[in-house]
Amino acid sequence: MEQSVRPERADxxxxxxTRTTLYRVGDLLIDSERCRVxxxxxxxxxxxxxxxxxxxxxxxxxxxASTDSLMDQVWEGTVVGPETxxxxxxxxxxxxxxxxxxxRYIAGVRGRGYRIVAPVAPYISPPSESSKAIRAGSDAAHGxxxxxxxxxxxxxxxxxxxxxVPGTSGSRRIFAVKALAVLLVVVLVALFASRELRESATRxxxxxxxxxxxxxxxxxxxxxxxxxxxxxxxxxxxxxEYFSDGMAEELINELSRxxxxxxxxxxxxxxxxxxxxxxxxxxxxxxxxxxxxxxVRGVGDHIRVTAQMVNAENGYxxxxxxxxxxxxxxxKLQDELAGQIVTALKESMHADLPADVMSDSPTSxxxxxxxxxxxxxxxxxxxxxxxxxxxxxxDPKFARAIAWNAVLHIDTxxxxxxxxxxxxxxxxxxxxxxxxxxxxxxxxSALGSIFAMQGNWxxxxxxxxxxxxxxxxxxAIHICxxxxxxxxxxxxxxxxxxxxxAYRLAPAWRPNVVALAIQYSLMGRDEExxxxxxxxxxxxxxxxxxxxxxxRATADLRRGHYDTAxxxxxxxxTSLPVALQSPSGVQAVELAFAALGNEGDKVAAxxxxxxxxxxxxxxxxxxxxxKDVMLWDVMLGDLDSAYNFANRxxxxxxxxxxxxxxxxxxxxxxxxxxxxxxxxxxxVGRLKLFDYWKRYGPPDGCELKDAELVCR
Numbered sequence: 153m154e155q156s157v158r159p160e161r162a163d164x165x166x167x168x169x170t171r172t173t174l175y176r177v178g179d180l181l182i183d184s185e186r187c188r189v190x191x192x193x194x195x196x197x198x199x200x201x202x203x204x205x206x207x208x209x210x211x212x213x214x215x216x217a218s219t220d221s222l223m224d225q226v227w228e229g230t231v232v233g234p235e236t237x238x239x240x241x242x243x244x245x246x247x248x249x250x251x252x253x254x255x256r257y258i259a260g261v262r263g264r265g266y267r268i269v270a271p272v273a274p275y276i277s278p279p280s281e282s283s284k285a286i287r288a289g290s291d292a293a294h295g296x297x298x299x300x301x302x303x304x305x306x307x308x309x310x311x312x313x314x315x316x317v318p319g320t321s322g323s324r325r326i327f328a329v330k331a332l333a334v335l336l337v338v339v340l341v342a343l344f345a346s347r348e349l350r351e352s353a354t355r356x357x358x359x360x361x362x363x364x365x366x367x368x369x370x371x372x373x374x375x376x377x378x379x380x381x382x383x384x385x386x387x388x389x390x391x392x393e394y395f396s397d398g399m400a401e402e403l404i405n406e407l408s409r410x411x412x413x414x415x416x417x418x419x420x421x422x423x424x425x426x427x428x429x430x431x432x433x434x435x436x437x438x439x440x441x442x443x444x445x446x447x448v449r450g451v452g453d454h455i456r457v458t459a460q461m462v463n464a465e466n467g468y469x470x471x472x473x474x475x476x477x478x479x480x481x482x483x484k485l486q487d488e489l490a491g492q493i494v495t496a497l498k499e500s501m502h503a504d505l506p507a508d509v510m511s512d513s514p515t516s517x518x519x520x521x522x523x524x525x526x527x528x529x530x531x532x533x534x535x536x537x538x539x540x541x542x543x544x545x546x547d548p549k550f551a552r553a554i555a556w557n558a559v560l561h562i563d564t565x566x567x568x569x570x571x572x573x574x575x576x577x578x579x580x581x582x583x584x585x586x587x588x589x590x591x592x593x594x595x596x597s598a599l600g601s602i603f604a605m606q607g608n609w610x611x612x613x614x615x616x617x618x619x620x621x622x623x624x625x626x627x628a629i630h631i632c633x634x635x636x637x638x639x640x641x642x643x644x645x646x647x648x649x650x651x652x653x654a655y656r657l658a659p660a661w662r663p664n665v666v667a668l669a670i671q672y673s674l675m676g677r678d679e680e681x682x683x684x685x686x687x688x689x690x691x692x693x694x695x696x697x698x699x700x701x702x703x704r705a706t707a708d709l710r711r712g713h714y715d716t717a718x719x720x721x722x723x724x725x726t727s728l729p730v731a732l733q734s735p736s737g738v739q740a741v742e743l744a745f746a747a748l749g750n751e752g753d754k755v756a757a758x759x760x761x762x763x764x765x766x767x768x769x770x771x772x773x774x775x776x777x778x779k780d781v782m783l784w785d786v787m788l789g790d791l792d793s794a795y796n797f798a799n800r801x802x803x804x805x806x807x808x809x810x811x812x813x814x815x816x817x818x819x820x821x822x823x824x825x826x827x828x829x830x831x832x833x834x835x836v837g838r839l840k841l842f843d844y845w846k847r848y849g850p851p852d853g854c855e856l857k858d859a860e861l862v863c864r
Contacts, residue, residue, distance in 0.1 A: 175210055178257060178270030180248070182210060189248075194433060199686035201226060202244045205237075209258065209268050216267035239679040241266060376503035377414035377440040378461070378493060380404045382425040384447040394529040396448040397422075398521075399457065399486070402514070403444070406490040412505055413494070416440065416657070417626035423660035435464020437659050441501055442470065444493060453479040459489055461496055471496040479522070483513040515553070520546035524553045533563050555585035555595035562601060565810055575809045578602050593623030597632055604636040607811040607840035610847060612637050627654035631667055639816035641844055642851020644675050647816075662691045669703045676821040678707040709787075710821075714749035721745060740764040744784045758790035765797050779817040786826045795831050802838055811839050819851055827854075827863040836861060 173185040181190045187203050189196045198206065208225045209217055219234050226240075241258065244250075250257045259269045380403045385396040400421070407415045416438045424434055431443045446459035460472035473492065477485050497503040515521050520543045527539035537560050543553045558581035561574040571577075579602050585595040600615035616633040623629045631654040638647035648671050655664040669684035685700045701720045708717035721741060740761045747757035765781055778801045785794035805812040817823065818836075826832060836842070842859070850856050854863035 174275040176271070176273050176275045177210060177213075177268060180257070180270070181275060182207065194436065196247055197687050197690050198244070198247055199683055199690075201240055202247060202683070205240055205244055206248075209266060210272055213268040213272040216261045216265050218265040222265060236679070243679065243683050373435065373439045373441045373464070374414055374503075375441055375501040376412050376497055376505055378407065378442045378444055378497065379416045379421050379434055379438045379440045379464075380407065380444045381421050381434065383445070383457070383459075386447045386449045387451075392448075392450070394525040395450075395455075395522075397529070398525040399446070399448060399482075402486050403489060403493075405514075406486060407493065410490075410494060410505060413497070413503075414440065414625075417623065417628070419626055419628040419654075419661055420658040423658055423662075431462050431464055431467060440464055442497065455479060455482070457485060457489075461493060463500070470500040480518045482518055482521070515543075515547045515550040517547045517550075520544075520550055520553065524550065524556065527553075527556065533560055536560055549588055551585045551589035551592055551595070554581050554588070555592060555598060558582040558585070558595070558598050558602070562598065562605070565605060565808060565813075575602065575605060579606075591622055593619050593626065593629060596622055597629050601632065601636050604640060605810045605813055609637065609641060609841060609844035613844070613848065625657060627657035627661065627664060630654040630657070631664060634667070634671070635816075636813070639671065639674070639819075640814070641841060641848075642819045642854065643848070644671065644816070644819055644852050647671060648675070662688055665691060666699055670699055671816075673703045673706050674816050674820050676710075678710060682707055709745075709748065712749070714745055717748075718742065718745040736764050736767065741784075744788060748787060754788045754790075758785065758788040758793060761785060761788065762790065762793040762797075765793065778812070779814055783817055783820070783822060787822055789825075791825060791829055791831075794826060795829070795835065798835060799838070815839065819853075824864075832863075833860055 173183060175182045175184070179191055180196075183189075184207055187198075187200070189198055189203065189206065204226045205222065208222055211217075212221075219237060223234075223237055227236075241260075242252075245252060245255075245258055248257055252258075252260065255269055257268060257270050258266055260266050380400050382400045383396040385393045387396075401418055404415055404418055404421065407413055408417075420438055431445075434443050435441065441464055442461050443464050444459060444461045446457060449456040449458075454476070455478070456474065456476050458472070458474045461470045462468065463470055471492065473489075475485055475488070494505050498505050515524070523539050523543035523546070527536045527543060530536035530539055537557070540553055540557055540560065543550060544557070547553070558578040561571060561578040561581070564571050564574050565578075579599070582595050582599045582602060585592060586599065589595070596615055596619035600612045600619055603609070603612035603615055616629075616637055619629050620633065630650045634647040634650035634654075638644065638650065648668070651664060651667050651671060654661075655668065658664055665684050665688040669681050669688060672678070672681035672684065681703050685703045688700060705717045705720035708714070708720065718741075722738075740757075740763075743753070743757040743760050747753035761781065761784055765785075778797075782794050782798050782801075785791070785797060801812060818827065842861075845851070845856060845861065850861060851863065854861050856862075
């Protein structure tokens with residue numbers, strides 16, 4: 153059990169002999185009592201081990217702390233090696249934005265240990281200190297707004313740290329908050345946890361920009377920039393949430409088409425939904441100078457929309473307006489709002505923008521638009537299909553609704569319960585949407601996903617490159633591409649870089665953090681994987697969700713902690729298809745994990761797992777579960793069963809014209825024997841991967857020799 157170091161008195165470092173809980177380390181403020189580190193009022197999320205390591209170094213400052221003393225303090229009672237300390241220092245530096253070559257905070261002493269190089273001193277905060285810090289640079293007569301409502305709050309009343317506001321969602325679509333855009337659902341359906349766990353999802357606090365691993369440089373905020381956060385539903389009817397979300401989404405779409413105006417994508421802005429967050433924090437995270445927020449009230453078809461734009465640097469209100477309209481005038485209202493936002497930016501921020509905002513309504517029929525928004529917010533796929541059918545019945549040329557239908561068909565394929573002709577229908581629909589609206593980046597990304605599911609990898613790559621060109625600021629496109637193409641084809645390092653870009657664009661969106669934890673785990677880099685898993689837990693407090701449970705179970709297996717790994721796995725079973733929750737399924741899993749720690753039990757466990765796999769049809773298991781069973785067979789040394797099950801899976805998926813999804817499992821360290829088996833050539837041939845590798849290079853750690861893939 154790791155123990156935290158919490159000093160109450162000074163040591164020879166010269167720190168105050170009285171009980172001190174706050175310390176200044178350069179521009180960092182460290183609160184030892186609350187285990188928090190902040191810079192300029194923004195929290196830098198650190199896991200427990202990282203915080204304890206930092207504080208152990210602070211206690212020793214200005215002297216160096218030896219490697220042995222740090223391991224004893226941070227991992228008291230646990231045996232770790234110097235390499236573990238080295239990795240943790242590296243992660244801590246990344247979180248703090250430090251550079252080992254030119255350190256601001258932590259310097260290494262070769263062969264001896266580490267020391268803090270920034271000035272260290274106890275810090276006593278006056279009662280009014282937080283208010284003064286917030287008011288700095290702001291006029292007390294102006295207010296900073298929060299995303300919880302369309303009202304103003306004086307800067308002196310705004311806490312410098314984000315406040316966690318727990319909430320739940322009625323939708324069962326994976327991790328997606330109601331009414332997410334087409335691309336978002338493609339990503340989340342393919343990657344993240346079960347429908348059951350989503351029922352209890354909570355809103356995360358925000359990740360600090362200093363935690364971003366992909367760039368040491370913050371996003372630059374040009375004068376012509378605005379983030380549109382979700383509008384607040386004040387109708388008193390939760391069922392009308394779809395409209396307030398739709399209002400913000402459509403404004404993002406319209407403003408994104410204004411030349412010279414930077415507008416963060418929906419993924420980035422909607423990550424702040426339902427949280428009481430200082431506007432300046434949002435501006436800092438997303439690299440914008442202004443933030444637009446608002447609220448929607450209404451009775452029947454009469455709506456009242458209040459919108460206000462705030463300077464994200466100082467909290468000043470730039471512009472505010474209230475509109476009373478009928479629902480049928482919603483598109484005119486959105487055009488008017490977009491025009492006034494551009495005018496306000498030109499006048500208040502001196503932004504160089506065009507005089508007029510040119511935009512096209514997504515459909516000529518407001519009722520079709522209403523059904524489309526309701527479909528996006530529907531609780532399940534079948535309900536969504538029915539509502540979207542009503543939208544398309546009213547407007548058969550509604551491009552976004554056509555693309556959304558394609559995504560819903562992809563949804564059924566991912567969960568192993570495809571509708572007849574789902575993949576072919578999805579391809580036809582998304583191409584029809586692009587014919588009507590060629591610059592629809594979410595449709596282009598969906599096309600890339602469809603091509604990947606067909607095993608048409610070269611076309612998938614081309615489609616995603618076009619999607620990234622059209623929507624380069626949308627983190628969801630980057631993460632979707634990473635999952636469907638680089639990770640499935642074995643280009644793991646490239647996939648991680650794409651996900652880091654997604655994280656940089658949307659630091660408050662928890663799926664980016666979860667994805668990095670999963671991806672580092674797949675690469676066998678458990679220290680980084682667990683670090684991101686810890687950060688994801690801090691953001692939402694759901695440590696036993698399906699995917700993070702898998703990250704921890706995998707790390708425990710690699711350490712030889714089989715009992716703990718089984719506990720994580722058994723918790724995951726509640727999120728898996730019913731077939732694996734059956735008595736025979738649970739027993740097969742228990743025997744498999746127990747046998748991993750006892751070589752003599754592996755044969756019996758493998759027979760049990762094989763018997764279970766043969767007793768269920770492949771269409772009774774979704775793609776993530778199919779990969780789990782195949783992996784367990786390999787770890788038990790039963791390659792015959794692993795190949796039989798893998799090929800049977802491909803046979804089943806081929807009935808729908810698919811090669812399946814989530815093939816990143818092939819490139820994990822545990823699958824080495826599977827890759828080195830002679831049957832692997834035929835298997836990846838069935839996945840149709842060779843043409844892709846000839847064009848873009850073989851998987852990481854492999855090479856092409858005489859038309860064969862040779863992997864270590």
